[in-house]
Amino acid sequence: MKQLGPNLIAEKHAASRFFLALRSAGLLLIVTIVLAVFLGFVLGVRLPGMAAAEEEMKIEPPRQLGVTLVKDQPHTLLVPEQVRVALGIRKGGKDQIEVVKAPTATRPLTLYGSTALNPARHVPIRARFAPCEVVKIGQHPVYPGEAGNTSGQTEYRELLPGDRVKKGDILGVYFSVDVGCKKNDLLDALVQYELDQKIWDNMIKHSTALSDIMLDNQWRNVQQDRNAISRALNTLIAWNIPQEDIDALHEEAKKIAADKEAWFKTRAGRWVKREKQGVTGYDPDKENENPWGKVTLRAPFDGVIVERNGTVHEIIQDPTTNLFRIAQVDRLLVTAYAPEDELPTLNALKPEERVWTVQTVGANSVGGLKGRIEEIGYLIDPYQHTAVVKGYIDNPKEQIRGGQFVSCTIQIPPPQDVVEVPMDAVVEDGKYAVVFVQTDPAKPCYTMRRVQLTHRFEKTAFVRSKPFTKDEQLTAAEAEMGLLPLEPLRPGERILRTGVGELKAALLDLESRPTNEKELTAAAQRHRGK
DSSP: OOOOOHHHHHHHHHHHHHHHHHHHHHHHHOOOOOOOHHHHHHOOOOOOTOOOOGGGGOOOOOOOOOEEEEETTTEEEOOOOOOOOOOSSSEEEEEEEEEEEEOOOOEEEEEEEEEOOOOOEEEEOTHHHHHHEEEEEEEEEEEETTTTTOSSEEEEEOOOOTOOOOOOTEEEEEEEHHHHHHHHHHHHHHHHHOOOOOOOHHHTTTTTGSOOHHHHHHHHHHHHHHHHHHHHHHHHHTTTTOHHHHHHHHHHHOOOOOOOOHHSHHHHHHTTTOOOOOSOOOHHHHHHGGGEEEEEESSSEEEEEEEEETTTTEOOOOTTTTEEEEOOOOOEEEEEEGGGGGGGHHHHGGGGGGGEEEEHHHHHTTTTTEEEEEEEEEEOTTOOOOOEEEEEEEEEEEETTTTTEEEEEEEEEEOEEEEEEEGGGGGEEEEEEEEESSSSSSOOOEEEEEEOOEEEEESSEEEOOOOOOHHOOOOOHHHTTTTBOOOOOOTTTTESSOOOHHHHHHHHHHTOOOOHHHHHHHHHHHTOOO
């Protein structure tokens, strides 16, 4: 182990004595400071950093705006001219005063919704005779110069949504087994009726030689034939089978009656005679050439195809499927949704006031499209709490489509017992709204009045002018908070248009200040926390 020299040991002892002396001096200094503070507190000697005595404490009032309270007039300020100029109340030697007046403009009520096809001007074309097969789709001409025409001659393509059709144009040709069977039933009833009617006529000629029972039985057969014809005919009409297809059955019945061998010329008759009718290749178009099962659907009126379903050789199974939907789009339905709390206002509108302005994409008019409100629904949506409002708008250029978003603005007449004021003249802090009223036009004195706003707009607001009852002026909670009672604002009264926020803050500050020596002392004690 390494041994320390005598000199090094002496130096370490000297350093230890120095640090011990330094620590003792620091402890003595701390004790001295504590003792001095204690003696100063006991003897009343003020040391640097100690709080001032009560008699030396002075409360400096905050800087004032330069306005003063008016005696004997609660919540009223006297505002000198220089302050009015600084706050913008006085400009060009004239005070910015607004004379309260009754509302002259209507208030806008905006509802949101969408457009739809006019239910009175569009119809779905359905296959009531389903199941059926699509044999052919109607043709639409594509003239030279139109998009898709490359040959320079008139071409034809299948009808598509957006194509225009005229009343009577062919929409499609369909093949239905049920239709063919029902036509056969009608034809069979026609042939049987002609035969029974001929027998009846002959029996009438020789009725004296026949019994009543035979005559009655034959007459019953005639009546059954007539009922069978009516039943088959009514079914074809209910299926919307074209009348020309039904009329063709008369000619077929005459042929069968005139030519006893006519049936053997049909496909069934040739098959009975064992004629080979098979073909080498399957052609579905040839198989569906049987006129008995064919149905031709035509356009019921002029319009635009807005929907098409089905393609050639497709089997339509569901009779509720829309094969086509044709609409006239020069007039559209507008459906908007009104909040339930606005329904009393809408119901109170006179017939000539039930007008709205519709804004949507495609409406070139800057002011929107005018339309009338035709219906206000009686059912309220339980989730959105809205009622359906319906009306119609013209669509002359047909730029607006069904399902577009729209905003509908209704100009509501102003309510009774309100006045209109500029929005800048009202100060709201979340608790209440106030205005400053000039009771005397010759004096720059302004009284703060608490008012009730009924409607708020971008630049103006409606304020209640009807007097308040005692129960309406202050609730128990508002009275406990020290709020001002509600007061009406009547037409003809003068209110400040600007600077009302600064004046309100100055008024509250002045009314909250102590006014005598006793109140000053109490304020000083509250400041010290005693």
